[in-house]
Each structure stands twice: as C-alpha cells, then as structure tokens.
Amino acid sequence: MRENALLARIASLCAAAQPGLIVPVGDDCAMLELSGRRLLAAVDPVIEGVHFAKGTPGRLVGAKALKRNLSDVAAMAARPAACLLQLTLPPGCSEDEAFEVVRGVHETGLAFGCPLVGGDVSVGPAGCPLVASVTVLAEPWPGVEVVRRTGASPGDHVFVTGALGGSLEETPGGAHHLAFVPRVELARMLASSAQTRPTAMMDLSDGLAQDLPRLAAHAVIEIPRLPVSQAAKKAAQKSGRSAWKHAVGDGEDYELLFAASPLQSIPHELAGVPITRIGSVTCGGGVRLMVDESTLLPMDGLGWEHRS
Numbered sequence: 001m002r003e004n005a006l007l008a009r010i011a012s013l014c015a016a017a018q019p020g021l022i023v024p025v026g027d028d029c030a031m032l033e034l035s036g037r038r039l040l041a042a043v044d045p046v047i048e049g050v051h052f053a054k055g056t057p058g059r060l061v062g063a064k065a066l067k068r069n070l071s072d073v074a075a076m077a078a079r080p081a082a083c084l085l086q087l088t089l090p091p092g093c094s095e096d097e098a099f100e101v102v103r104g105v106h107e108t109g110l111a112f113g114c115p116l117v118g119g120d121v122s123v124g125p126a127g128c129p130l131v132a133s134v135t136v137l138a139e140p141w142p143g144v145e146v147v148r149r150t151g152a153s154p155g156d157h158v159f160v161t162g163a164l165g166g167s168l169e170e171t172p173g174g175a176h177h178l179a180f181v182p183r184v185e186l187a188r189m190l191a192s193s194a195q196t197r198p199t200a201m202m203d204l205s206d207g208l209a210q211d212l213p214r215l216a217a218h219a220v221i222e223i224p225r226l227p228v229s230q231a232a233k234k235a236a237q238k239s240g241r242s243a244w245k246h247a248v249g250d251g252e253d254y255e256l257l258f259a260a261s262p263l264q265s266i267p268h269e270l271a272g273v274p275i276t277r278i279g280s281v282t283c284g285g286g287v288r289l290m291v292d293e294s295t296l297l298p299m300d301g302l303g304w305e306h307r308s
C-alpha cells in the first residue's frame with residue numbers, strides 16, 4: 001500500500017457531487033453546508049509506535065491527537081467547534097492510563113475552544129497498540145471564507161510558518177511532534193485581511209517534500225531561504241545528512257504552508273510566529289529545490305509517505 005495511490009482512489013470514489021458538499025476529499029478538512037450553515041470536519045489518529053513511542057504520557061498523547069486535527073482546521077483558516085474521541089486500548093491498559101489520554105484531549109480542547117463532546121472506547125486484541133482517533137468539527141470564522149489547498153497560481157510566493165525539521169528530537173520545550181502549537185489564530189489573522197489572505201494553504205504533516213506537491217504541482221523552493229529548526233540541525237549531526245534535508249523531509253512540522261500573490265504584503269511575523277518566504281509557484285517543471293544558484297533538484301524521494 002502506498003498512501004498517495006490509495007488517497008487518489010478514495011478521492012475518485014468520492015468524487016460524485018453530493019448535495020451540500022462544498023469541499024470534498026483532498027483538502028485538510030471536508031466542508032458541507034447543512035441547513036444553510038457551513039460545517040467542516042476532519043479525522044486523524046495517533047497510533048502507538050507510529051505517532052508516539054510506548055511510554056509517552058497519556059496526556060501528551062491525547063493532546064497530540066487533537067492538535068493534529070486542529071492543525072488541519074488551521075490549514076483551512078477555520079474555527080474549531082467540538083471534537084469526538086475514538087479510543088482503542090491495548091488489552092491490560094488501566095482505566096487511569098486511558099483516562100489520561102482523554103484528559104489530554106479534553107484540556108487541549110478547552111484551550112482551543114473545541115470541547116470534547118463524545119466518542120467511544122474499545123479494547124483491541126492482544127498486541128494491539130493504543131490508538132486515539134479524534135474527529136474535529138469546525139466552522140468558518142464569522143466573515144472569513146475558508147482557504148483551500150487549490151488556488152495557487154504561477155508567480156505566487158510560497159511561505160511557511162515557524163521552523164522545519166527534527167520533530168522527533170528532544171529539545172528544551174519537548175520534542176516538537178508532541179509540543180507543537182496548531183496555528184489556528186495565525187491562520188485566522190492571515191485569512192482575515194485581503195493584504196495577507198493566502199491563495200492556497202495546508203498544514204505540513206508529512207514533510208515539505210510530500211506536502212508541497214499537494215498545494216502546487218510546479219514550484220521552486222530555495223534551500224538557502226528555508227527556516228531550518230535547531231532540532232533539524234541536531235538531527236543532522238546524528239544522521240550525517242544535511243540539516244536542510246531534515247527540514248524538507250522529516251515530517252510532523254504542523255506548520256502552515258501557503259501561497260500568496262507577490263502583490264500582497266505578508267509580514268515576517270504574525271501572532272508571535274515567524275513567517276518565511278521559501279520560494280515561488282512556477283508554470284512547469286514539477287516541484288524542485290534550488291540548492292544554490294546553479295543547482296536545481298527534483299524534490300521526489302524526500303518526505304514521509306505511509307506504506308505497508
């Protein structure tokens with residue numbers, strides 16, 4: 001199984017127009033219109049051994065499960081409304097351990113105006129890992145249209161928030177893949193003003209190399225511009241690979257990737273978070289990396305694609 005191929009089949013299966021469906025499969029959230037109101041929904045799990053290590057405190061697991069989804073809500077520049085939790089427990093998991101995961105979802109939900117309102121608990125078979133799957137419901141901010149992945153045009157500039165790479169590295173604030181803050185408020189501010197409103201936006205979960213082609217089929221990313229995190233530099237010292245390769249390929253950045261017209265004025269910082277221009281959308285050539293003035297490389301082969 002390759003994730004991208006499976007996603008393409010699912011998108012084609014669900015492509016038929018459904019009444020009230022405004023944003024179908026293929027964006028960070030689906031959007032429906034129900035009784036005249038727009039509702040966004042997304043679902044994403046965290047799986048022990050894949051998205052967190054065995055022994056990770058339950059509260060951090062629950063918080064991550066919801067924050068991954070809040071990052072998808074941010075990617076649409078929407079307002080979180082409520083969440084549901086489906087918890088699959090390994091046999092032998094204690095009530096207290098399970099409750100810590102629920103508490104992590106609940107507390108994070110309160111902090112983001114996204115209360116936990118329901119869900120389900122089940123126990124898996126022997127050897128089953130803990131899985132916490134959160135469904136998030138959201139709505140457009142009043143007076144602010146959601147931002148979709150489609151909409152980038154040749155000539156648009158490409159930006160990212162924060163710094164990229166090394167999300168698994170332990171840092172003073174904790175490993176980024178657990179400690180990240182979903183960019184809900186930053187996205188609202190960006191989308192609220194014509195001067196800054198992105199033409200297209202998504203969040204970075206699988207790494208820039210995997211995610212950028214989902215935003216723009218053709219683009220050039222300038223490596224010297226990339227905001228490489230301290231954690232990516234630390235990872236590079238251990239791996240012997242360039243820090244920029246970690247920034248492009250590691251995944252779980254949960255930062256925003258967006259395009260905007262060169263006529264707009266994107267600030268260097270918003271809501272206390274740096275914003276960096278990393279390249280441009282182009283007319284052709286696929287997605288490429290400009291390593292220096294004379295070297296352009298295809299971006300294929302970097303980044304994280306789920307396979308089985």
Ligand SMILES: [Mg+2]
Pocket residue numbers: 028071072075202203204205
């Ligand atoms: Mg996403």
